[in-house]
Every structure is written in structure tokens, then in C-alpha cells.
Amino acid sequence: KNPQPFHSTIMRDTSPLIEPEYLTDAIARETVTFIDANHKKPFFAYVPFNAVHTPIEATEKYQDRFPNEPNQTKRDYYAMTSALDDAVGAIVAAINKHGLADNTLVIFVNDNGGPIYTGVQSNGPLKLGKLFLFEGGIRVPMVFKLPGTFEPNTEYDEPTSTLDLFPTMCGVVGIELPAEINLDGVDLTPFIKGKISGLPHDTLFWSNGPNIAVRHGDWKLVKSYDSTWLFNLASDIGESKNLAKSEPEIVEQLESLYHKWRSHMVEPA
Template identity: 45%
Template sequence: MKFGFLRLVFVLGLLGSLCSGTASPPNVIIFYADDLGWGEITAQGFSRDIPTPHIDSLAKNGLRFTNGYVAATYCSPSRAGLLTGRYPTRFGHEFNTVANAVGLRADQTTLATRLKALGYATAAIGKWHLGNQPENRPTKRGFGEFYGTLNNTPFFHPTNFVDSHLSNDVREVKDDAFYTTDAYADRAVDWLDKNKTKPRFLYLPFNAVHAPLQATKKYLDRFPGITDEKRKTFAAMMSAMDDAVGRVLGKIRELGQEENTLIFFISDNGGPTQSITSSNGPLRGFKMTTFEGGTRVPFIAQWKGKIPAGKTYDLPVMNLDVLPTAIIAAGGKPEVSWQLDGVDLMPFLTGAKNSRPHQTLYWRYGPQWAIRHGDMKLVVARGGSGQPELYDLAADIGESKDLAAAQPTKVKELQAMWDQWSAEQAPASAPDAPAGNAKKNKKKRVN
């Protein structure tokens, strides 16, 4: 009798422990690469000259999205969409911020603010690019700690650098041994180690592999077989970023929290192939275009025991989905008043829902625009004909066979849908600097 009672107590205690562990909010980590093309990481199966074992491990232990998109074709608006869960055009964030003048609009609430309200420790480590003004810096937008640059700067001696541990003053790093990618990994690992009493949200937006192409000898020496200097330096930068991802993953494992950590790896936009060699694989276009090469990006999610491992997901998703997915995983409940465009991905990834997360996706970037409805895409993009072009992405991932002339009714239907959506968007809050105006606005624009 006594033995039976003790066994009952043990079982109840074990169940309580398991329930308690299950209820513990997961850590959330977002690795956000800069200008990394869809074809680059080896898990995608196109480029083989740059090993990325740590990023690939996320795909092996998690899920790779073959139709993962971002809501904008370049840096700042992509980040604005990620951290708000809303199309950045809804609040005027159509183009890059203008240094010291325009940033993320004050009435937009970030994922960091929402997770902080749920009891999370929050940190942004890397390239911010959502406003240089004091009121727009990460520590004013929900992050308890910021270590990084306010916009894009060199990898050595970065300018616009802030370490909120020391002060909120902007400075240039003088240390010759300082290399941003390595330094961000150092701080991220340290921060994870020092904030063990709370669930943690780590946002790590690398400035790799954005120009300028700069790398340390340590990483350059890994690629003796690459003779093209531009490609070799790019490879070294990729390898450094992969190492940084590996160090963060290693710390999570060391802390015994891999099963309780939701991780995303995403690029902010497609690769600008000509300038840095970043490959978009078979996709047409590149950064700053609304062809697939500008908007479809490497996109991986890992949450051991929750997200199926080693699988691919082929229906379209967007970086806007990260916020509601993270909030619900953390035990929160998105409110209608948030007016989110993203959706919680977990029911789709676990098979609880078999429908599409999004029937329709939209883009607007000045005179360039696109709509994807099902597998049909209508697009006006730089490098195209100047007229709406229609593609069946299920059969033509490279957007090479324009069906507009053969399917005028479909063109009219998608044009009307995009026109209605575009009319709901806000006017741009900063001037544009796309291809034709880039030189004219060069001094004002921080890319």
C-alpha cells in the first residue's frame, strides 16, 4: 500500500514536471542574413563551393521553405515587415530609411515589444536599419539590449556602432581585430548565457553578406581553390556567418534548451549577384526587383519536437508570418487591432491545417510591383518589358515564359486584385532610390 502510494506520488510529480516543461515559453531566435541569395546555402542544392554546415543543420533538424518570401525587395522595409508582421507599405515603409530623418513609424509595435510584454528578455545584435534617431533605436523599440550598427557599415572599423552596455552614443570601432560577424557571435553567446532566468528573444540581423566584401584571413584561407577574388571574399563572409550561427546553436545546446527554442534563418532579400556574386539559383532577378530573385529567399525554421525535421514545405510563406508564429508559441494571442498580415505557421507545418497559409501575396516597390495568387504571378519589374508579365510559378520558376498575351482574363483579374490592395497602402514616408535614381540619391541613402 505504501509502495503504491509512493509510486503514485512519483508519477504525479513526473507528470507535473513534464507539463511544466511543456508550458515553458520557448526561446525565439531569428538569424537574418543580409543580401543572401536563394541559391547560396548548400541545403538549397544549387551552390556547392561554400560549405554552410551549421545553417544546413537547421534544415536537417527543421524545415526548409521552398517558397519562402520577404515582403520587400531590400534591407529596411524587409526588416520593418519582419518585426511588425505587417506589409511595410501599410505604414509607408516602402523604401530604405533616410539616416537621421526617417525610421520605423512610432505607431508600429515590434515583435520585441510584444514578447517583452510576455516576460521575455530581448536583444538585437547586428545591423538595425530601422532609423538612426535616438527614439528609433532598438532599446526604444522593445529590445533590452543593442549591440551593432544603426545601418550598413564596413565589417572592419564599423561606424554608427552602438553598445547599449556602455552607452547609447554612436561611435566608430577602432579595434583593428574587430570583425562584425565574429563580434556579433561573441555578444550573442554571452547574452544567451547571462539571461537564463527568462525566455529569450534574440534577433541577430547580420550585415553579412552585404557589401563591402571584407573578410579576415582566417576565413579567406578556407577557400584556396576559389581564384576569383570577389567570390573568394564572399565565400569567406558566408563561412564567417555560418560559424556565427553554429556558435549560437552550440550555446543553446550547451544550455540544454534546443528542444525549447524556435529558430528562424531568413535572408532580408534576394542576392545582388553582380555586385557580390550572391546567387539566386534558377530565379530571375535580384535584390531591388520584384522578380523571384528579389523576393524569394532562404527560409528555414527549426523547433525540435514541434516542427517536422528534415522536411520541405512548398506552399508560399512570408517573413510577416514570423511575428504571429512567435507570439502564439510564446503563449500570447494576436489581437485583431494589431492588423497583422502574417499568420501563425505552426498549424500548417504540423499538418493540423492543410490549406495554404496565404492564397495571395503582394509587393510594391515604387513603379515595380507583383502579386502571387496561388501559383500565378503578375509582375512589373526592372529588367522586364515594362508591362505586366504573367507567369505560372509551378511550371516556370525562372519566370521565362510570359503568359500575359495568352491569358488576358487572368492578367485583368490579378491586376484588379493588386490595384485594390495597393490603394489600401500608405504613401511612402521616404524618397525612393531605385536603379535609375540610385546615383542621384547616393549621398542621402543608406543601403
């Protein structure tokens, strides 16, 4: 609808275009077309849907699925989610149509928790949501599907990261990465299958402007400007009890880990 320069222009390679179809449907359509054209050879499809995301809008086709929801914003949100479900289903159906289900790794992952500022979303029992480094903002779904490699209904509860996606994909398809490549991510396959015990990551870090977070075992440190929070996620997944004052040694330990990690980061140009 009336695309504005720089904000809603859609590009095909280097050329802008105006897409008349609902964008979630259009992205699915293009992905299915790509699979149809490339199914006879190995392919990689990165499909970054912009749904569910503001602006909260949906077509009547999907809104009509929720006739009993009186709140229009909620109805739009539910409709967008339903559209995304259809879109993912269309892509999976294309994979199945070409007989590729048994040797195609499908990954579904989100980039952040739901934005509570929309007034229609909740990440409960997790704290807050998008824009925050509490669990409601950073604990998201990561789903793998590959028959024969990942058994159905398998759950893995240890902390992972999207940094692990690339090495996991390489591991699944049998690509041995050069030893000189020092990646932050790891191949999750042996961990999920129980062939390797322990944690994929001793420590995970987040940094977003003045906000930082450190996850080390069950402990999680969050800092924003002059505020400090410390939580034990094993007993407090909702991050309701701040232990920073009662556990200063843990705070110091996690701060030290963060500064050591940060010292290796290269400032953006």
C-alpha cells in the first residue's frame, strides 16, 4: 500500500518493485517458485518473512478466520500469524511435492520475542519482550526438521544461539569446515542426538547499545545504564527476583566474562 522510499520498497536483486500481493503470501510464492526451479540440485533458501511484525495488518482472507474476535488489532495479529502458518506450510508442501522431505533440512527460527508494546502480545511467563535482553526478548523458538537426523518430538533444553545455524547446516550436509575458521557457533546435531554431553556454549553474550546480557550456566546478568540484574534461571525463568545485591561475586564473575569477550570485538567502521 503506497510504498515509501527506503522503508517499504521491495527489491528483486538491485531493482525495486511494487508487490501487489499480501507480502507474506508473496514471499511464500517466490520461495515455492524457487524450489520448483531448483529441486533437481542442492539448494539453499533463506526466507526472512517480515510477519508477524508491525504494521499489524492482514487481508480479509485471514481476518475472516477469526470472526469472533472483537478487538481489531488482535484479529489482525491472529490473522497475520495464520497467514505465516499457511506460508510455511506452502513451502514445506513444495519440498514434499518434489520428494525432498527426507533429505532437506528445514529450520524455523524467530529473531526476537513478541513486542509487548503492541498491546496484543505476551511472552509470559517470560519477562518483557522485543527490545529487551530479558528472556521475553531473546528466548525464541528454534525448530529443526530432517527425518533420520532429528527424531520427531525431540526437545533440547540447553542454551543455543542462531550463531549455531551455519555450523549445524554444514555438519548435517557433511561439510567439514577448515580448522583455521574460528566460529562462535557449534554444530548442534551431536548435542541434540545425545552423542555429546555438556553445553554447546559455556557462556553466551548479548550487546545492544547500553544493554548487555551474559548467560553462564543457570546464571544470567543483565545491565542497562546504571541498573544491574542477576537471575538464576533454573529457579526463576520469569526473572522476577533480582539477586545482584545478594550475589556480588557472581555479578563480578559475569561482568569479567563480558569484558573479556568484548575486548575481542572489532568496533564497526
